[in-house]
Amino acid sequence: xxxxxxxxxNSRKQPSEKKxxxxxxxxxxxxxxxxxxxxxxxxxxxxxxxxxxxDPDRVALCDINPILNCGSIMESAQASLFGVPxxxxxxxxxSVLISVGVVLLATTKLAQWFWRLLLIGSLFGFLSVQYLxxxxxxxxxxxxxxxxxxxxxxxxxxxxxxxYLVRHNVLKFKFSALQITISFIAKHAFTIAALWxxxxxxxxxxxxxxxxxxxx
Numbered sequence: 001x002x003x004x005x006x007x008x009x010n011s012r013k014q015p016s017e018k019k020x021x022x023x024x025x026x027x028x029x030x031x032x033x034x035x036x037x038x039x040x041x042x043x044x045x046x047x048x049x050x051x052x053x054x055d056p057d058r059v060a061l062c063d064i065n066p067i068l069n070c071g072s073i074m075e076s077a078q079a080s081l082f083g084v085p086x087x088x089x090x091x092x093x094x095s096v097l098i099s100v101g102v103v104l105l106a107t108t109k110l111a112q113w114f115w116r117l118l119l120i121g122s123l124f125g126f127l128s129v130q131y132l133x134x135x136x137x138x139x140x141x142x143x144x145x146x147x148x149x150x151x152x153x154x155x156x157x158x159x160x161x162x163x164y165l166v167r168h169n170v171l172k173f174k175f176s177a178l179q180i181t182i183s184f185i186a187k188h189a190f191t192i193a194a195l196w197x198x199x200x201x202x203x204x205x206x207x208x209x210x211x212x213x214x215x216x
Contacts, residue, residue: 027164028104035097038153041146042090062145067208078135106176115171127157135176137207
């Protein structure tokens with residue numbers, strides 16, 4: 001009788017356990033893909049940066065037109081953090097992101113501190129993208145093609161991670177207000193991310209309409 005009860009309880013746990021691990025594997029694959037895309041873009045920018053140091057008069061390959069021009073952005077103060085170019089930092093950051101994705105694929109259970117760091121890191125990445133978008137659109141008045149690729153790789157991470165943590169009940173927060181906020185973001189992750197993309201595209205069109213209108 002007891003053996004039958006144990007077997008029934010185990011059979012109930014297995015589907016939920018498989019669903020949870022499938023979700024973690026999906027998140028791991030997503031982080032690897034996002035990390036790879038960001039790494040390639042950061043690596044390409046780093047090569048352009050090094051080439052510009054060797055030949056200051058060189059025209060960067062990503063200088064497409066007066067608006068899509070990464071050469072002028074690379075020369076700006078906003079392109080570095082404490083003297084280190086963002087592209088170099090991106091190589092290190094996206095390498096870590098790929099490693100995290102591999103860990104999620106290879107590991108079953110992870111500590112709470114790991115998930116907290118992942119959530120905080122993804123939030124920091126999202127806020128960093130907002131800063132860079134603002135600087136590009138309203139201060140530098142130029143867009144870097146490879147930077148846009150990095151924005152697309154980084155911005156959705158916070159919503160994807162939040163959705164996974166809440167959907168699979170992986171992480172709990174002591175403060176109810178924080179729990180409610182994260183749960184709301186997770187519940188409407190796709191909608192919020194889509195609105196963010198639409199808003200950025202709209203700002204790019206409006207801010208540089210003086211140029212886009214000449215192409216019509």
